[in-house]
Amino acid sequence: MEKNTNGLSGLQGARIALAYSGGLDTSVIAHWLQTEFGAEIVTVSGDLGQEKELVGIRERALALGARAAYHVDLTESFVTDYLWHALKAGALYEGEYPLATALGRPLLAKTLVEVARKEECTVVAHGCTGKGNDQIRFDASVWALAPDLRVIAPVRHWPFGSREEEILYCQKNNIPIEATKEKPYSIDENLWGTSIECGVLEDPTVAPPEDAYQRTISPEAAPNTPEQVSIEFEKGIPVGLNGRKVNGVELIRTLNRLAGKHGVGRIDMIENRLVGIKSREIYEAPGATLLHFAHSELERITLDRWTSHFKAKVSQDYADLIYNGLWFSPLREALDAFVDRTQQAMNGTVTVKLYKGGLSVLSRWSPNSLYDKALASYTAEDTFDHSAGEGFSKIYSLPLRTIARVRKPESLLSTIEAIS
Numbered sequence: 001m002e003k004n005t006n007g008l009s010g011l012q013g014a015r016i017a018l019a020y021s022g023g024l025d026t027s028v029i030a031h032w033l034q035t036e037f038g039a040e041i042v043t044v045s046g047d048l049g050q051e052k053e054l055v056g057i058r059e060r061a062l063a064l065g066a067r068a069a070y071h072v073d074l075t076e077s078f079v080t081d082y083l084w085h086a087l088k089a090g091a092l093y094e095g096e097y098p099l100a101t102a103l104g105r106p107l108l109a110k111t112l113v114e115v116a117r118k119e120e121c122t123v124v125a126h127g128c129t130g131k132g133n134d135q136i137r138f139d140a141s142v143w144a145l146a147p148d149l150r151v152i153a154p155v156r157h158w159p160f161g162s163r164e165e166e167i168l169y170c171q172k173n174n175i176p177i178e179a180t181k182e183k184p185y186s187i188d189e190n191l192w193g194t195s196i197e198c199g200v201l202e203d204p205t206v207a208p209p210e211d212a213y214q215r216t217i218s219p220e221a222a223p224n225t226p227e228q229v230s231i232e233f234e235k236g237i238p239v240g241l242n243g244r245k246v247n248g249v250e251l252i253r254t255l256n257r258l259a260g261k262h263g264v265g266r267i268d269m270i271e272n273r274l275v276g277i278k279s280r281e282i283y284e285a286p287g288a289t290l291l292h293f294a295h296s297e298l299e300r301i302t303l304d305r306w307t308s309h310f311k312a313k314v315s316q317d318y319a320d321l322i323y324n325g326l327w328f329s330p331l332r333e334a335l336d337a338f339v340d341r342t343q344q345a346m347n348g349t350v351t352v353k354l355y356k357g358g359l360s361v362l363s364r365w366s367p368n369s370l371y372d373k374a375l376a377s378y379t380a381e382d383t384f385d386h387s388a389g390e391g392f393s394k395i396y397s398l399p400l401r402t403i404a405r406v407r408k409p410e411s412l413l414s415t416i417e418a419i420s
């Protein structure tokens with residue numbers, strides 16, 4: 001498909017803050033914007049707790065001619081200001097995807113804007129393509145924070161049509177690139193999970209080859225002995241593991257390793273992208289899957305029925321807004337206020353068993369538990385007034401009796417002869 005390059009007009013001499021991952025696309029962007037438009041480049045690389053460390057990324061950016069290069073550790077903020085919000089909200093896109101990539105984008109965009117302000121850039125750039133969700137998340141987040149900035153995504157417009165052409169450009173221009181050989185997948189990774197797509201995964205009839213998975217073991221190869229973990233929550237936020245207080249980053253890292261070892265958190269889904277495409281993506285989110293599971297088990301005893309049922313609807317909307325790039329929106333702030341109110345009594349401990357890719361709950365306990373054994377019990381301890389059931393049931397069914405008198409429900413019945 002021929003690309004329209006109008007989106008890059010008027011960039012001559014501009015100072016541009018570029019979200020730089022150190023990969024092929026963003027390396028080519030850094031070089032190309034300088035040679036093509038005489039632009040000045042400031043690179044911004046964010047650490048979101050990915051296992052693959054960004055060593056030497058500033059040096060690489062400077063070697064590409066960047067006038068300044070920022071490498072910012074965003075891990076703590078990612079956990080506190082993004083992941084815990086999503087966990088408390090129970091945000092799983094289309095019921096499954098814990099939104100690792102989608103949650104990282106607004107924080108990277110915010111950092112990009114902060115650097116752009118400091119370095120007096122008038123343009124910010126990112127390496128997203130024109131057919132994904134990430135371009136929208138970057139664009140929308142930047143504009144929510146800095147409506148005056150111009151946002152460009154060179155891949156949407158530039159002449160390179162393939163990875164090979166970009167590699168050729170690098171060779172011609174002496175741009176060092178890590179691995180020039182064919183990469184079978186496109187992978188995005190952070191502390192909350194890994195997203196894997198492209199290659200053979202584009203065929204939804206094909207099961208993911210084992211090499212698609214980066215951080216989990218297959219359930220079949222997982223240990224034959226189950227393992228337990230206890231997670232302590234305070235106001236809906238996980239604060240302790242197996243009786244020991246741990247900081248959020250460490251807690252997620254530990255659970256990623258533990259759940260990954262047991263083959264927990266593999267997700268293979270066809271999802272609906274914001275741009276209208278159905279796409280196939282594999283996710284690995286061992287820690288996030290375990291935490292969402294434990295969190296929702298605790299909510300079963302701490303939330304009253306009405307709040308619990310209402311919150312399930314909010315969870316879906318919350319997941320949609322994260323997925324659809326609306327993190328920096330008044331709606332998110334309003335939903336956060338609701339969610340935080342529901343989490344006030346979300347204290348307690350859940351013990352989960354991990355075994356061969358599966359999770360099961362062994363125990364849930366809360367000082368604020370609404371579970372009342374005296375009411376639930378069928379033993380002599382029972383304090384529930386059974387006789388009150390009659391009046392409740394009568395009044396509850398009153399509309400049905402009224403309807404039946406009008407509707408003539410005989411037609412819903414078969415005659416005994418017809419049954420036998």
Ligand code: ARG
Binds near residue numbers: 133186187
């Ligand atoms: N589909 C996911 C999302 O929209 C991940 C996108 C990036 N995936 C990737 N493999 N690079 O949030």
